[in-house]
Amino acid sequence: MPVFEDSQMGDKQGMTKAVAGVMTDAPADGRKPATASNLPPPLSNRGGTETETAGRVQEVFECYETYITDGKGNLLGVPLRRGVSDSAFIDQITFSIHEDTFFHVYGLSFDLFDDDDFIRAASAKMEEIFGFGIIEKAKHSGGRFYEGCWLMGTENAQYGRVHYGGQRETMLVELTAVGCNAANIGWESRLFDFLTNAIRPKITRVDIAKDFFNGEYSPNQAREDRNKGLFTCHHVKPKGECLGSDWEEEDDETKMTSGKTYGIGSRESSKYVRIYEKGKQLGDKTSTWTRFEIEFKAKDIVIPFEVLQTPGEYFGGAYPICERFTGSANRIEAVKSKIMIDFDTYIERLKKQIGRGINASKAVFPDKSKQELFEVLEPKHDFLPKKLSFENYDCSEAKLTPLHEIPSVLKFDQYGMWMDRYIQRQKTGEEQRYLEKMYDKYANLPISWA
Numbered sequence: 232m233p234v235f236e237d238s239q240m241g242d243k244q245g246m247t248k249a250v251a252g253v254m255t256d257a258p259a260d261g262r263k264p265a266t267a268s269n270l271p272p273p274l275s276n277r278g279g280t281e282t283e284t285a286g287r288v289q290e291v292f293e294c295y296e297t298y299i300t301d302g303k304g305n306l307l308g309v310p311l312r313r314g315v316s317d318s319a320f321i322d323q324i325t326f327s328i329h330e331d332t333f334f335h336v337y338g339l340s341f342d343l344f345d346d347d348d349f350i351r352a353a354s355a356k357m358e359e360i361f362g363f364g365i366i367e368k369a370k371h372s373g374g375r376f377y378e379g380c381w382l383m384g385t386e387n388a389q390y391g392r393v394h395y396g397g398q399r400e401t402m403l404v405e406l407t408a409v410g411c412n413a414a415n416i417g418w419e420s421r422l423f424d425f426l427t428n429a430i431r432p433k434i435t436r437v438d439i440a441k442d443f444f445n446g447e448y449s450p451n452q453a454r455e456d457r458n459k460g461l462f463t464c465h466h467v468k469p470k471g472e473c474l475g476s477d478w479e480e481e482d483d484e485t486k487m488t489s490g491k492t493y494g495i496g497s498r499e500s501s502k503y504v505r506i507y508e509k510g511k512q513l514g515d516k517t518s519t520w521t522r523f524e525i526e527f528k529a530k531d532i533v534i535p536f537e538v539l540q541t542p543g544e545y546f547g548g549a550y551p552i553c554e555r556f557t558g559s560a561n562r563i564e565a566v567k568s569k570i571m572i573d574f575d576t577y578i579e580r581l582k583k584q585i586g587r588g589i590n591a592s593k594a595v596f597p598d599k600s601k602q603e604l605f606e607v608l609e610p611k612h613d614f615l616p617k618k619l620s621f622e623n624y625d626c627s628e629a630k631l632t633p634l635h636e637i638p639s640v641l642k643f644d645q646y647g648m649w650m651d652r653y654i655q656r657q658k659t660g661e662e663q664r665y666l667e668k669m670y671d672k673y674a675n676l677p678i679s680w681a
Contacts, residue, residue: 305531318547319439320440320542324539325405328402332431334352346395350365351635353365360421361390361410361415364635365635375398377403390409391410413623415627422539426536433534437534438524443523444568449506450506450507451493453523471494471495472494474492474494490511503528507522513573514576
């Protein structure tokens with residue numbers, strides 16, 4: 232078992248870190264101690280042999296655990312850092328901050344006294360980081376236990392959501408997979424800088440993904456590796472789950488068109504894995520593109536901000552199997568593959584929808600050339616199908632004005648009415664505190680008193 236050395240280091244969130252020490256005692260047989268350089272060879276055919284057992288892999292893997300304790304004395308794990316920093320990329324992220332971040336840290340020029348002010352401030356900061364801001368307030372009520380929800384993106388491309396109100400003066404920002412792909416290059420570093428300077432920042436969820444475009448890994452292989460113990464952490468084998476109808480059609484490959492998904496772990500835990508056939512999910516029935524995705528949630532772990540800068544290292548440290556995948560990951564390559572699959576799928580669908588109409592046009596106008604027939608069928612507008620809209624891949628193509636740039640909603644206080652609003656908020660707060668005080672005073676009185 233690893234030996235833990237507690238080293239107390241205060242961090243920004245008022246927690247202390249207890250970093251797991253590395254085994255340093257040499258074994259009795261003269262072998263070298265387990266260190267980061269004494270790892271088993273990779274699974275791929277790059278030389279060496281796979282002589283280490285799954286148990287040995289797990290032993291080395293568990294020598295590099297990091298823990299922290301929160302203010303209540305709870306022990307929280309921190310994901311391991313292992314592997315190559317660019318071997319994976321962030322596919323989705325959710326984080327929260329305190330509303331005072333916009334005022335005290337960044338000193339924005341306008342006074343922040345109501346919810347709309349904070350939303351405008353958040354919109355301006357999101358545009359600076361990602362390249363897009365908040366567009367409008369959602370018609371539905373807020374999610375994640377917040378009172379309000381605001382949307383980022385267009386009707387065709389949902390970049391993310393901002394939740395605000397009713398949760399201890401915090402704001403929750405969700406960036407979708409589309410938003411991660413469409414955001415301006417370098418958003419991860421800009422978000423890292425923002426969070427490290429924010430007040431009460433926290434990453435509540437992050438999905439880290441790695442793509443295998445040529446079928447180097449598959450859901451079937453993941454199922455075998457789980458049974459071999461290559462997804463086992465802390466001597467506990469996580470449960471596996473086969474998702475998708477293709478698992479029932481393995482005897483007939485022609486029917487395996489929708490794609491397999493293999494899930495490892497529990498959706499209620501801090502770590503969950505999805506290995507799924509991404510190409511088939513997008514509509515390419517013959518694609519071998521597989522995505523290996525790990526979902527981290529801040530339940531009994533703390534997600535470090537460094538995951539934004541080196542996601543591949545945290546991908547490599549998630550499970551014993553993951554440190555073997557050291558090939559560089561390229562988000563641009565994944566986006567290009569998705570565009571081509573989406574386009575090819577749409578063309579096939581289009582042929583079925585208007586093929587007979589085109590044949591009829593050729594029969595009615597036999598003297599017209601293909602170019603002339605195309606001009607007859609060409610639409611008068613320049614709209615694109617939702618799935619092929621360019622804003623799905625580049626936020627600069629989303630020709631929308633964010634809330635903080637709309638003149639009609641900009642701060643305008645010619646007559647100093649902000650003071651009236653401030654006084655009203657103070658009055659409301661005092662009334663609420665008085666009611667709470669009275670409730671606490673009389674809530675526990677015996678029934679006989681009434």
